[in-house]
Amino acid sequence: MSEILIKNAYVIDPISGVNGETMDIAIRDGRIVEDVGGGAEVIDARGALTLPGGIDSHTHICGTKVNFGRYMSPEDMRAGRTARHGYMHATSGYSVPTTYGNSYRYSRMGYTTLLEGAMAPLEARHTHEEFLYTPLQDTMANALFDGNWSILEAIRDGDTKRVAAIIGWFLTAVKGFAVKLTNPGGTEAWGWGKDVTCIHNPVPNFEVSPSEIITAVVKANEMLRLPHSVHLHCNNLGKPGNYTCTMGTLGLIPDLNKKRQTLYATHVQFHSYGGSGWSDFCSKSEPVANVVNMRPQIVIDMGQVMFGKTTTMTADGPMEFNLYRLHHDKWSNHDVELETGSGIIPVLYRRKNLVNAVMWAIGLELGLLVKDPWQCIMATDNPNGAPFVRYPEVIALLMSKKYRDEEFATVHPDTESRVPLPAIEREMDWYEIAVMTRAAQAKALGIVDIGKGHLGVGAEADVAIYPVRADEVDPAVDYRKVIEAFGKTEYTIKRGRVVSRRGECLVDGNNTTIWVKPKISEEYNMANDPDFIAKFDRYYTVRMSNYPVQDEYLKRNLCIETEAEL
């Protein structure tokens, strides 16, 4: 039995309805409890800001594409080296750190749970292998279904139950957590070097449109009663004028779930562009934020861009090729048979580049214009908009108009005529930041019930204590203190153990992989479906019996079983 008592913590815990109370937190055997005995280890928080452990609901940290980002970029590896010392292994990388690099750097920022945003099912074993070397956070992965042939065929045949059954089989087989659609239909078209232009453009050879894919998969997701909603990367990413496509997509989504959103739209910054080309490129954050404000069934994340070097990586293969043709640096692509695609290119976002400056503004505008912080999550689509180590700056920008104005003065002078940002006065408070960096994530992912994202009795004891007095510091003025505080915790506690202390990671952790298993009736069990099996055998290059991720790849894990309506 291990016990910890955190005394004098200045707690903000939105899910429990706590907003700035100085209190004690008792921990026993990895869970929050009412109280502990006199022998408990005492941590005196001295009034420091204490939040539930941070959760990143959309990041790219583990798997084939991420590792290829490292593999092709020795220059990025050199840009972030630390030597082995204490319990910490050597790390490399700035925008795509090694697994230990990700884990230590997230941990020192107070993050305890991470969702890998895009896992190709065929290569799921790779993601799970890297999870094993991401010791200080609980992990989960979105499985990609945007170009899955069996699903495209079932949608064409109008059989939504079959869509759900296939998703259920794959999620269970690959130990995935949620359903991801990346440029639905576009990744299949990219198999021929083509793309879809918007949601009503049919996918070559499959006679379905992105809108049909999105609506069918959203319905199927709810039939499976999955904890998370469909996680969508809209069509047309990064193209001027794409906001109409984004608004059309968000308009497709009915409100099907009482507990959470019905659609999680990710990195919406990249999808809120106006203009007919790069010359009249401008922000359309206002109409997009208005749609979100009117539709409680939608949650978005910002996809904030920060100036500097990074690496872009996504399953959206055609988008990366377009980006390559703009940047002319180096380009990798990796199509995955019967399932999806992917692409990687390094980029440098420059403040003196008008397009980049507009992008930077749009992310912040979304964060500030979406009224309810539970509907707009803070993220950079790590590392696409910026590496996650830039989160403290993003938080400070949301909290301080002064900081925004100072930054704005340094960007391309024409930016002002393209974006509404300078006119936005809103400054987020500590509570709103706590929502946008952990509570909203837990709710959107549907993991509050397993004890994530809050500090109520029974919750997992994932706690971040930041070296700042939230009751004394005015973040709108002292934004430097905000950046410093969110950059390095005083303590990060994971499942009741101190894993990071002032940036030093103290134990070799043992993470939990969270995955889902919908219980499906025999009638809809794809493992017995002759057509599914025959096509699998004929077109995949891996045997169906060798496809599922074996138990050996999950050391500590938590399976969420759901009762599917099938």
Add this chain to the structure above:
Amino acid sequence: MKVMMNTGRTVDQGANVENKRSVAYRDETSTCFMHFFDMMELGIDEGENVLVASPYGRVVLTAAADDLIKPGTIFVPYGPYANHIIGGETHSTGMPDFKSTEVTVDATDEPRRTIYELMEELGGLPYDH
């Protein structure tokens, strides 16, 4: 005769790669495939030995005619015989010149040695159990 030596994998080399003590592996990797014209010029027949030398060493191989090989080049299956005469320079890439080493080929009466004899020459101790 001056020629360019190419090396590479062959199916017989690969099939015996886990059993390097086999006669099959030895025979395959100590074969010098060359064009019939070059053999005529050296005055040798199929199965006779040639001495192949480079600045890094010399090795005796058995000649075999192969009309797929261009005159002026020889092909030696990847293995200890070819490597006996390849140097360690990698031109800052980590990769030696496995496929482009200039060598001389001459007829010889010297016998071909076993792999372990080659290893002994370099300071190794054969293991034969």
Add this chain to the structure above:
Amino acid sequence: MIIKDTVCPFCGCLCDDIEVTVEDGKIVATDNACTLGTSKFLGDHRMKSPIRRVGKEWKEISYDEAIDYTVDMLLDADRPLLYGWSGTHGEAQCVGVHMAELLKGVIDNTSSVCHGPSILAIQEVGHPGCTLGQVKNRADIIIYWGCNPIDAHPRHLSRYTRYANGFFLENSFRDRKVIVVDVRKSQTTNLADEFVQIKPGCDYAVLSALRAIVRGKGDDLPRTVGGVQREQLFRIVDLCKKAKFGAVYFGLGLTMTAGKYKNIRNAIELVDELNRHTKFTISAMRGHYNVYGSNEVNTWMTGYPFGIDFSRGIAFYNPGETTAVDILARKECDACLIVASDPAAHFPRPCIEHLAEIPVVQIDPYANATTAFCDVQIPVGITGIDAAGTAYRMDGVPIRTKKVLETAYPSDEEILGSVYARIQEVRQP
């Protein structure tokens, strides 16, 4: 007993449809495997116990004694080299990286002498690739450049290209064109619709010529380039541009010849160029069944695919300096641990001469050329036969190899784990 869907641990194709027949604790037959795979599954003459060289004699020793020797050798070294790794499973490779880090040693894998140059090219210009099934189901044009799959990857043609029917190609043999580019004729060139024979050392020039034609600058070319007629080059570009999906596979014919990584860079840039007209991909024909896995494991743990030097505590990578051939040829390392490879058979002579002068431990199921240079060899189970573990196919798809035989041999991971634990006791108490 017949075990279906077994994974073949020979080449980078990592075929997972092998049927293995086991009788009385031995594999007696295989189905679906090629010559290379069959010979590995039916392999015999495994080393029975660890051995140690004492003067001019070999002596059998226990596993404990062998581990003791290995630990002492590694702890005593200033600059140990940990080399090989491509013939074992990922779990063992992970232990190797941790060990190299703690020892402040150098870890390198066999890719430095196979597709290391390809990786250098990828680090310059990227890699437009895809999984093998994407090619099987879609590609109507295949180009094999500087490789000979019939000999080195015998089922590549039947599983993925020439003879493999796919979703969009009902009759592959009829609907797919196969072009083979090589300096010599081979069994593979006999199966080609179009054979392009180039002069040795001229790959770079021919690739540049093709790029020029794709960009509409072909009129400036001379009548022949690298021994290839201009007309043939134009014909090939025409075929490529008309294709719906093209796939280039290249081998050591490009990485080992003059120009090395610049050849690959040129080939990749040709593919980039073709992507402006149609869909094209390019991929390396990886040799060892898990050489790609060793690149993957090294990358997620250290940031670099091969040739990693931990002597300064950080992971440092500089191919040509931190790669095995260079470190041995410069006589720099003072001890060498070799796992699942055979450098004495595959390295140039100066490297082997240095191996003869330093303490060497090899972990390998078989006696091989490197055995002659060992102080100790530790026999282990063969991954995919009597040990299970993860391997990465040439296209990056990870597959779990199976254990089909029960033997008393420990796995690579177990031996390395014991050695690492002992090193930790001393270096990380």
